[in-house]
Amino acid sequence: MPCKVHLVAGHKFQATLLTSLTFCSHCDGFIYGFGKQGYQCKGSYRVVHKRCHSEVENQCKLMEKDSPSESNDERDGQVTHNFAAHTYFKPTFCNHCGSLMTGVIHQGLKCKDCGINVHKKCDKFISHGCNQRS
Known part of the structure; x- marks a missing residue:
């Protein structure tokens, strides 16, 4: 059964199993626990705590790649x-x-x-x- 995708600020967060030491890119706290400990954006690879994923405010860079190129x-x-x-x-x-x-x-x-x-x-x-x- 595929994992549920959570759309927040253009990010497509999905629960993920972290196999190495990882810090939350939202609150900078260490992510730990058993099973799927955090959420990772399918586009930008950002990893956040489950409790932090709904608080992410900055837009996903994946959505911005369709914008006109800049210098x-x-x-x-x-x-x-x-x-x-x-x-x-x-x-x-x-x-x-x-x-x-x-x-x-x-x-x-x-x-x-x-x-x-x-x-x-x-x-x-x-x-x-x-x-x-x-």
Whole structure:
């Protein structure tokens, strides 16, 4: 029997079994428990607590990909992230979906300007407002 899909702010959340350490992308709390512990968006891969899925307010980036393309350097006056492949030497979690970066080398991407860490599959869902370090 397929799992029920919950539509919230354009996200298509579905209950999921988390097989690695994961933090909620809404409240930043650790997701734990037995069975299907959290809800994951089928489009943007965001993972949230079951109790947090109905509180998500920001729109799913999957819905925005049909909008007209914008400049690669600026969107709404904000600077885009400068991502590069990165090898992590200590446990690091994705700033988008909250899951642990796994692998031996080049586990994810790190912004050279603000230091945000994301999976390669999650980079297209990150907002384009880079908070560059001074």
